[in-house]
Amino acid sequence: MINGSFTKKKVGTLTLGEKLRKLRSDRRLALNEVSRVTRIQIGYLESLEAGDYDKLPADVYVKGFLRSYSEFLGVDEKIIIKLYEKEKGIKKNLEKSKNPEDPKAKIEPINISSFVFTSRKIIFTFVILAVFTAFFFLYKEIGNFASTPRLIIASPAANAEVNGNSVFVEGITDKDAKLFINDQPILVNDDGKFRELITLQSGVNVINIKSVSKFDKETVETVSIKNKAEEMVAGETANNEENREEGAVENDSKEIQMEIRVEPGPVWLSVESDGNLVFSGTMLSGAIQSFRAKEKISINSGKANATFVKFNGKDIGALSQDPGAVRGATFTNDTKY
DSSP states (O other): OOOTOOOOOOOOOHHHHHHHHHHHTTOOOOHHHHHHHOOOOHHHHHHHHHOOOSSSSOOOHHHHHHHOOOOOHOOOHHHHHHHHHHHHHHHHHHHHHSOOOOSSOOOOOOOOOOOTTTHHHHHHHHHHHHHHHHHHHHHHHHHHHHSOEEEEEEEETTTTSSSSSEEEEEEOTTTTTTEEEETTTEOHHHHHEEEEEEEESEEEEEEEEEEEETTOEEEEEEEEEEOOOOOHHHHHHHHHHHHHHTTTOTTTTOEEEEEEEESSEEEEEEEEEEEEEEEEEOOOOTTTEEEEEESSSEESOOOOOGOOOOEEEEEESSSOOSSSSSSEEEETTTTTO
């Protein structure tokens, strides 16, 4: 083998730690906030984001951490766990290669007949391979630069009708592309697949999915979904109001009831009920979600001034006039408005 025949090429795929850190950074969350919600020690979270797997406990605990972290960030836990297993396997293989069982084992030289393989022929072969490889990568890069990234939406179907207040958007794009759903960044796995829960408003919802290649070429798909739950939601709201009035005396537990509406959207949101994460995802403009708790409800929102709250039947308006993120907005039975 001739020295210098091969060139090292930097691969731009994000590691597990880099993906977790990027998702957390996009949502403007600190590690201590993640630790408080997920109940994972800050030291373990730091090790996960740094890729220091040797500092983590047994796999069964690490996978539990990753499930909680994935749920909190609103991403598919299967993608995160699969990436962890892949990286840990690679690390084990590297450690084995550094510590062979018989390091003093003698490697016998391969006798090559000079009559068949001369040094000139070997050099000529490597030159031809190098030129062919260079042309292949150049052709591939030119093709990538000129073409737009692929974007296939597997679900939901165009003009679909649903009865719920949320829907999963699933599909596939180029593995090195950046994906956005209604301008919100979405995690793409190593195979280019993605899956994101989107909260819907009543009536027709328009979902824009955009894939951007590393050369800033874009592919955009638009899916319209009709949510037929308007009457059902209105009926439930009326029943809740009636039950609140009729059962005000009978309800000794003083259950907290909250309705969250986003306008304008989209807005990333996570909600905790009595310390348990009950929602984490993206809400579209006009979408409404209802929550209940016995003691308290905590809200994290990417846009405080676009997140409107109705607390125990009373409309209290936006969480804040600040257009930035708000974290840990807590409502209890003792909260007065």
